[in-house]
Amino acid sequence: MPVSLSPYALRQQIRQGSFTGNTSGYCAGYVQGNLAILPKAFADEFLMFCQLNPKPCPIIGMSANPGEFMLPDLGQDIDIRRDIPRYRIYEDGKLTSEVTDVVEYWQDDMVAFLLGCSFSFEEALIADGLEIRNITEQVNVPMYRTNIACKSAGRFSGTTVVSMRPMKPADAIRAIQICSRFPSVHGAPLHFGDPAAIGISDINHPDFGDAVTINEGEVPVFWACGVTPQVAIESARPPICITHSPGHMLVTDLPNSRLAIL
Amino acid sequence: MPVSLSPYALRQQIRQGSFTGNTSGYCAGYVQGNLAILPKAFADEFLMFCQLNPKPCPIIGMSANPGEFMLPDLGQDIDIRRDIPRYRIYEDGKLTSEVTDVVEYWQDDMVAFLLGCSFSFEEALIADGLEIRNITEQVNVPMYRTNIACKSAGRFSGTTVVSMRPMKPADAIRAIQICSRFPSVHGAPLHFGDPAAIGISDINHPDFGDAVTINEGEVPVFWACGVTPQVAIESARPPICITHSPGHMLVTDLPNSRLAIL
Numbered sequence: 450m451p452v453s454l455s456p457y458a459l460r461q462q463i464r465q466g467s468f469t470g471n472t473s474g475y476c477a478g479y480v481q482g483n484l485a486i487l488p489k490a491f492a493d494e495f496l497m498f499c500q501l502n503p504k505p506c507p508i509i510g511m512s513a514n515p516g517e518f519m520l521p522d523l524g525q526d527i528d529i530r531r532d533i534p535r536y537r538i539y540e541d542g543k544l545t546s547e548v549t550d551v552v553e554y555w556q557d558d559m560v561a562f563l564l565g566c567s568f569s570f571e572e573a574l575i576a577d578g579l580e581i582r583n584i585t586e587q588v589n590v591p592m593y594r595t596n597i598a599c600k601s602a603g604r605f606s607g608t609t610v611v612s613m614r615p616m617k618p619a620d621a622i623r624a625i626q627i628c629s630r631f632p633s634v635h636g637a638p639l640h641f642g643d644p645a646a647i648g649i650s651d652i653n654h655p656d657f658g659d660a661v662t663i664n665e666g667e668v669p670v671f672w673a674c675g676v677t678p679q680v681a682i683e684s685a686r687p688p689i690c691i692t693h694s695p696g697h698m699l700v701t702d703l704p705n706s707r708l709a710i711l
Numbered sequence: 712m713p714v715s716l717s718p719y720a721l722r723q724q725i726r727q728g729s730f731t732g733n734t735s736g737y738c739a740g741y742v743q744g745n746l747a748i749l750p751k752a753f754a755d756e757f758l759m760f761c762q763l764n765p766k767p768c769p770i771i772g773m774s775a776n777p778g779e780f781m782l783p784d785l786g787q788d789i790d791i792r793r794d795i796p797r798y799r800i801y802e803d804g805k806l807t808s809e810v811t812d813v814v815e816y817w818q819d820d821m822v823a824f825l826l827g828c829s830f831s832f833e834e835a836l837i838a839d840g841l842e843i844r845n846i847t848e849q850v851n852v853p854m855y856r857t858n859i860a861c862k863s864a865g866r867f868s869g870t871t872v873v874s875m876r877p878m879k880p881a882d883a884i885r886a887i888q889i890c891s892r893f894p895s896v897h898g899a900p901l902h903f904g905d906p907a908a909i910g911i912s913d914i915n916h917p918d919f920g921d922a923v924t925i926n927e928g929e930v931p932v933f934w935a936c937g938v939t940p941q942v943a944i945e946s947a948r949p950p951i952c953i954t955h956s957p958g959h960m961l962v963t964d965l966p967n968s969r970l971a972i973l
Contacts, residue, residue: 618903625887626899637888641880642904642930668904711973 456700457525460532469534469549471696477572480634480705481698482509482523482563483675484533485682486551486691489515492560494603498681499562501600505609505677507565507633509708510701516557524702529561535694542686551691559691564675565634566698567612569705573627579620582661589695590614591655592674596648597639599677604685610656611639611647611671615663621670628672630709640671647671718962719787722794731796731811733958739834742896742967743960744771744785744825745937746795747944748813748953751777754822756865760943761824763862767871767939769827769895771970772963778819786964791823797956804948813953821953826937827896828960829874831967835889841882844923851957852876853917854936858910859901861939866947872918873901873909873933877925883932890934892971902933909933 454462456476462468472481487495492515499506510523520527531550538546538554548554567590571581583590590612597609616624621641629637644652652669653660657676663669682690693699716724718738724730734743749757754777761768772785782789793812800808800816810816829852833843845852852874859871878886883903891899906914914931915922919938925931944952955961 618905618908619901622887622899622901622903625884626891629888629891637884639881639884641884643880643928646880646928666905666908 456702459700460524460527463534464528464531466549472534472698472700473568473696476700478705480509480701480703480708481566481568482701483566484529484536484691484693484699485562485564485678486529486559487562487682487687488556488689489558489560491604491685491687491690492562494605494685495562495678495682497602498599498605499564499678501602502677503632504636504639504673505599505675507635508562509565509633509703510563512560515560518555518561520561520563523563523699527699527701529699530555533693533697533699535697537692537694539683539687539690539692541688542683547694554689554691563699563701564678565708566675567635567672568698569634569708570628570631572705573631574624577623577627579616579624582615583659586661588661589658591660592657592676593644593649594656599681605681607677607681607684609639610674610676610680612658612674613652613655613669613671615661615667616670617667621668624670630711632710633708635673635675638670638672642668644669718964721962722786722789725796726790726793728811734796734960734962735830735958738962740967742771742963742965742970743828743830744963745828746791746798746953746955746961747824747826747940748791748821749824749944749949750818750951751820751822753866753947753949753952754824756867756947757824757940757944759864760861760867761826761940763864764939765894766898766901766935767861767937769897770824771827771895771965772825774822777822780817780823782823782825785825785961789961789963791961792817795955795959795961797959799954799956801945801949801952801954803950804945809956816951816953825961825963826940827970828937829897829934830960831896831970832890832893834967835893836886839885839889841878841886844877845921848923850923851920853922854919854938855906855911856918861943867943869939869943869946871901872936872938872942874920874936875914875917875931875933877923877929877931879929883930886932892973894972895970897935897937900932900934904930906931
């Protein structure tokens with residue numbers, strides 16, 4: 450894997466169609482973002498939804514105006530229609546196709562949102578010597594629907610989806626300290642311990658992603674997850690919505706350390 | 712209770728003998744400190760013990776030189792021999808008397824150490840809206856011996872004593888964030904959840920202090936405790952050691968906020 454590839458160089462490969470894969474593990478040290486593109490009538494309400502629910506929906510960048518597909522604040526020459534390896538098209542809340550660029554779907558009233566992703570805080574945890582079980586076991590992080598209500602904004606509403614990483618309590622305390630520095634990539638965990646306390650009935654059967662091993666002496670630690678806005682968008686049923694395909698993110702020029710508040 | 716009494720005014724009452732009580736709840740907003748006075752031959756090793764074990768033994772002030780009983784860095788005109796309401800005298804590791812000043816015990820080779828105390832972080836937690844169970848139930852905080860070894864320094868060694876406050880997980884996460892700002896008053900918790908994981912066999916029978924109620928949905932949260940150095944001193948058996956009497960602290964002129972690193 451060409452770990453020394455710059456974010457700009459990777460985006461150029463993506464734009465040219467020579468890179469169409471998962472971005473996990475590429476451009477270590479740089480922020481990767483979740484994408485949501487909505488027409489303006491829905492975008493205004495979605496912006497408020499994110500503002501009201503910053504832990505699951507941390508905005509790290511958006512179109513300066515409706516129709517604007519260049520995102521200079523996130524990196525050099527970023528064209529959000531072409532610089533993500535794989536996109537999903539939702540019509541009336543249903544997935545209808547998966548494509549490698551969205552130039553033909555772009556409309557003059559569209560607004561692109563980039564939301565922080567857990568890759569950034571996982572990198573900070575690993576740098577501190579903590580183990581991330583889903584990475585060790587080479588599976589997707591387990592994610593669960595909870596009974597923690599989001600604040601509603603217009604047609605956007607729902608409950609919080611969480612990701613889970615098992616840890617020994619002392620490591621969980623350290624993880625809470627580290628993640629508190631990164632509010633724009635979900636911040637500190639929402640909960641640890643008893644899954645039922647937040648409405649999770651079976652920790653071994655996640656609603657999204659894969660189950661991971663929880664060892665003796667470990668507790669499950671739960672973070673607000675970027676799947677939360679996706680679920681809210683599906684229930685809002687906009688006529689069209691474009692997202693990244695899971696794991697196929699926008700790789701920005703922002704160093705992860707830029708997201709640290711301290 | 713004269714809550715508006717300044718630390719200096721309270722210390723003057725203490726020095727004159729008109730105040731000999733518990734300092735808990737007095738001079739809200741100001742740092743209170745645990746006292747340990749040792750002869751130089753033991754003080755050098757104790758200083759190293761504190762340096763090696765900063766979570767249970769956070770030094771906030773000490774004599775500038777052996778024999779120095781004035782502590783100007785901690786407040787106006789502080790004479791550590793007279794400005795604490797009640798002292799305990801230990802000889803060869805055994806408690807031999809309790810007195811209201813220690814002028815007659817003071818020796819030219821003595822070194823006074825002031826260690827941070829949980830009052831400072833409890834105040835920050837309460838200010839944030841969290842409940843401190845031992846305060847609600849008007850008892851001493853429960854404290855437990857653990858199997859977490861301290862690093863040894865000369866004759867000083869032992870295991871960590873912890874204090875425990877039960878909380879819901881979301882409140883515990885907030886408490887970890889707040890206490891992380893206060894490393895010189897024990898800092899973030901050491902552990903939460905299963906007491907047996909740190910060698911506590913019965914959470915309902917603390918080794919020091921009083922048991923408190925742990926409600927459904929709460930987990931015990933454990934902080935390093937200032938009783939740790941007391942236990943280490945007892946086992947080191949110095950010929951003489953002077954401490955404050957529990958709850959009868961040095962009230963300094965330092966605002967609690969001064970101890971925050973962030």
